[in-house]
Amino acid sequence: xxxxxxxxxxxxxxxxxxxxxxxxxxxxxxxxxxxxxxxxxxxxxxxxxxxxxxxxxxxxxxxxxxxxxxxxxxxxxxxxxxxxxxxxxxxxxxxxxxxxxxxxxxxxxxxxxxxxxxxxxxxxxxxxxxxxxxxxxxxxxxxxxxxxxxxxxxxxxxxxxxxxxxxxxxxxxxxxxxxxxxxxxxxxxxxxxxxxxxxxxxxxxxxxxxxxxxxxxxxxxxxxxxxxxxxxxxxxxxxx
Numbered sequence: 001x002x003x004x005x006x007x008x009x010x011x012x013x014x015x016x017x018x019x020x021x022x023x024x025x026x027x028x029x030x031x032x033x034x035x036x037x038x039x040x041x042x043x044x045x046x047x048x049x050x051x052x053x054x055x056x057x058x059x060x061x062x063x064x065x066x067x068x069x070x071x072x073x074x075x076x077x078x079x080x081x082x083x084x085x086x087x088x089x090x091x092x093x094x095x096x097x098x099x100x101x102x103x104x105x106x107x108x109x110x111x112x113x114x115x116x117x118x119x120x121x122x123x124x125x126x127x128x129x130x131x132x133x134x135x136x137x138x139x140x141x142x143x144x145x146x147x148x149x150x151x152x153x154x155x156x157x158x159x160x161x162x163x164x165x166x167x168x169x170x171x172x173x174x175x176x177x178x179x180x181x182x183x184x185x186x187x188x189x190x191x192x193x194x195x196x197x198x199x200x201x202x203x204x205x206x207x208x209x210x211x212x213x214x215x216x217x218x219x220x221x222x223x224x225x226x227x228x229x230x231x232x233x234x235x236x237x238x239x240x
Contacts, residue, residue: 001025002078002154002185007056009039009046009209016042018209020056024154024185029176031200031217032189033230039209040189041083044156048080049073060154075103077153083162083189085143089132093123093142096131100146109149116145119178137168144175155179157188161195173199193230197221205229 002024009017017039024030034040046053049070058066058078065073088096097116101109117124120141126134131142140160147155160176161169169192177199180186190196197203203220205213213226220226 001059001061002187003057003059004043004047005057005059007043007046007058008054009042009051010054011042016209017046017053020206020209021211022187022204024187026153026183026185027180028201029180029186029188029199030202030204031193031196031220032187032204032206033193033196033226034189034206038206040206041158043206044080044158044187044189047073048078048156050080071103074150074152077151078156079147079150079152079154080156081143081147081158081160083158085136085139087131087134087139087142087146089130091131092128093131093134094127096142096146097123097127097149100149104149104151108151112149112151116148119148119175120145135168136164137172140164140168140172141175144179148179152184154185154187157186157190159189159191161190161192169195 004020004022007017007020020039020043022032032040042051045051047058049068052067057064060076060078065076088099097113101112104112122138123142123145131139134142157176160172164172173195176186176188188196197217197220200217203215203217204211205226213223
């Protein structure tokens, strides 16, 4: 079980996150919805050890990991796939994947790599090519594969469908569902609410740095405020 408990984060005098509480569990996708500036990315970065929170805690399998260096958080099983993918463009696909496994015991990386190639066959086909030459969707798959090389218990995904062609969005979201079905817990920030709801088990809506709705995906679809804010007025008609 992964929990972000009452997290408060500031940038100087500006408070970005006010008491954020989120959770994710193995085998499930928790979708986080919210407008730009709601504190979603800051929350993920703070949980990953990339920004120090003012207060609150991050707990993984009962162990408080708040404030640990990022590489130690990865080693404990919490991995962030950042917005924009951030693959190492000049390096090959294989080199990117091996970078993802730097905290994993050397004897385990071969079996994990085989599973990554089974999930994303295009990465095996392109393993000797430069990562920067991949399409946006292929780079997102590489970012997923790189994260999987670290043997994550929980994967935090920040806007995985951003900038992708519509035909590729379904492929990427299906991959996320498959990763959850393999036993990984997924905490996913996603602007494409309709696509995200198709693969989510649970939903949290955040505004002004705090959670304002939390429930199952089914409950989110029956909540008029959530539908109006993220799916539009037409969704209210279709759901009624």
